[in-house]
Amino acid sequence: MVLERDPALEVVDMPINMGPQHPSTHGVFRMVLVVNGEKIVDLVPHIGYMHRGGEKLMEAMDFRQGIGYCDRTEYLAQFSAELAYCLAVERLMDLQVPERAEYIRVILTEMNRLSSHFMFAGAFGVDAGVFATSFTYAFPQREFLQEVFEEVSGDRLMYAYFRVGGLAWEVPDNFVQRVHEVLVHSAQGLKDIDDLLTKNEIFMARCQNIGNFSADQAIAYGLSGPMLRASGVPWDLRKDEPYSVYDRFNFEIPVGNYGDVYDRYLVRMEEMRQSISIIEQALEQLPPDGPIVPEKMPRRLRTPPGEVYAKVEAPRGEWGVYLVSKGGDKPYRLKMRSPSFCNLSALRDMTIGQYLADAVMILGSMDIVLCDVDR
Amino acid sequence: MTAQKAAPPTLPEKQVEGAPVVAPQREQTGIEREAERLTPVPYEPGTALYRQILPGILQVPADAMLALSRKSSLWPMTFGLACCAIEMIATFMSRHDLDRFGIVPWPSPRQSDVMIVSGTGTKKMAPAVKLLYEQMPNPKWVIAMGACATNGGPYTRYDRVVQGVDKIIPVDVYVPGCPPRPEALIDGMLALQHKIMEERNK
């Protein structure tokens, strides 16, 4: 007998809305997934729920007030954002930052990279299904780092400590000793998270071979940071276009092979180890005393007319500042080239063809900060 | 990467929302239609049965017990919008533990008591905030955490930012700061508990 199919039953594509509020903590991001069974056929990302006009407001802020806005835009890698802004203005004004300030900037930026990657490890574990255990491992490490940041700058999250030309004020006397203590904690915390996640069978099964992106695709989509390195492009701004004093340190760049989600996780874990090594080298090389602002520091920060594009290697990628100045003490146009924005634009092509559960993993592996995407 | 990219299929906006397909009208998005559909049942406090039987005798201890149990187990909906969300998560974590107060973060609005709005409310996000508030069952409270939720904060002059989330939903406790310290958020939650206890007769 011939089996007949009911012609009224057919598989159609179903749109699913992962709305602006969803349990993964990436912020307000909305994805409309069109699924056929479990496979994703189309994905329409909707952003802009956090568009607060940072660029417009920074045109009305002079070069000291703008630092606070940089913090609030990239709120997990604040020192990288402040560093990019300060580098841009210093290049326009042709200021020479003293050595001690440079080293302290590097130490704080790398510690910030540690705390941002801890946040990534925590949130990524939550996405993978380790409901809150990875958060509970990651956040005390962030607290230790935030204690040092609070002693130095006065705030737990929005530091506003870098200034054009150097630093705002001198670090406390026990800074070196405190950083050594915190590094011990961080190394242990990194080992804990590593033991929890990296060789975990379920985690590997959820991460491997998901969201593969080749090197050519990554370059074409403008990816940067760990996403680019996991796809096989050995590019790190600290090594290849060095800024500040990064050319004096000896560290390696982890590069992935397959460009999948697991590679991105491994790249970030290894970056944390390299960061710890950079901080230790910087602590040894730190000049014990010295000025933290240049000798001829102008009292009013006025830039000559011109334009500059300054970029740093933020934990998420290349955080760039394109600053156009027409003279005066405020920028004429300040564009923040945000790595989360550029990485997120590749989400659609990375996710089509994957399963529904993998969309969350791919989004988590991008490690986006929504205020940076929307600015 | 091919040089010519085929145009990705674009779905019309309304069809995707899951709401009934209506003629496209610019004023309402799907979220707003959904919020209208969830018309809340008018909640008139003070009409419960136990208040009408022997007024005063059953009411006082019952009110006290209800308020005590409500305040001791506030389940906030994790509504982390922006930077304040990081401090909110840090408050839930082991250093500044909020679990000892009975406060457990809960992702779904349908089973949560309090909504901690942590972050800037933008005009694009405002319908979603309103919808989430409507989806929460009574009794519900709102904590506006941070300067942005209070009055717009550092972004107060931008015209696409809602100048304080109390323009959309009623707020019970304002926690100032940019971002507020976890201790300040704990203070805000304790103030909310105090408020719940104080207003138990209503």
Add this chain to the structure above:
Amino acid sequence: MTLPEGQEPDATSDPGATPEAAAPAPEVAAETPAKPAAERPVRPAKEAEPKEAPRVAPPAGSINETLAAAAPGVVFNAYMVPEMKGECVTVEVSRDDLTAVMTAARDDERLDLKYLRCLSGVDWQDEGLEVVYHLWSFTKKHSLQVKTRVTYDDANVPSIATIYPAADWHERETRDMFGINFEGHWNLVPLLLPEDMTDHFPLRKDNPLQEIEEWQGENLRDGAGEGDE
């Protein structure tokens, strides 16, 4: 935050100004009344400041010559801005030649500029709107900055999103912020702005943040930064 003992405030901190936090600074400073005109310190006359950045011609053998060879027939104006510290040659093209230049930049072997770093719009009020592209090559390690300029009335620029897929979202964002229409883009819908507020473009200079700029000008004109040091 108080300074540790034994340290004098360094030259950058403004002694008479508000505490360091950037966000509460506006609200606190707005309370101090402006000094009346008679008491304002007389400023020395400023010498005429240059209004335009100095431009130098790029040295021989720079990337613009390779570009001229790769995209023949295209007229462009090449210069270098010293603040870029010799890193970047800027090339100004007209918008009709933009597609040719971008295709040549990506496909030509000598240029190999496959990475679009950044795409931003700038609003030069009387001189029109400008779109700036930053390109980078991983293999040749050189960069190029391409600029085109359009007028307000005719703000159409050909889209390069088919050449560089990274430009997709950047062009949508620039259209939201400046109102530049990118022709040939398949999906130029609003990206960042709410759907009902896309009529006026935030980053154009004729949408000023009026209150904050008036307040800023008032306080800074007093010489609030130049205290009694």
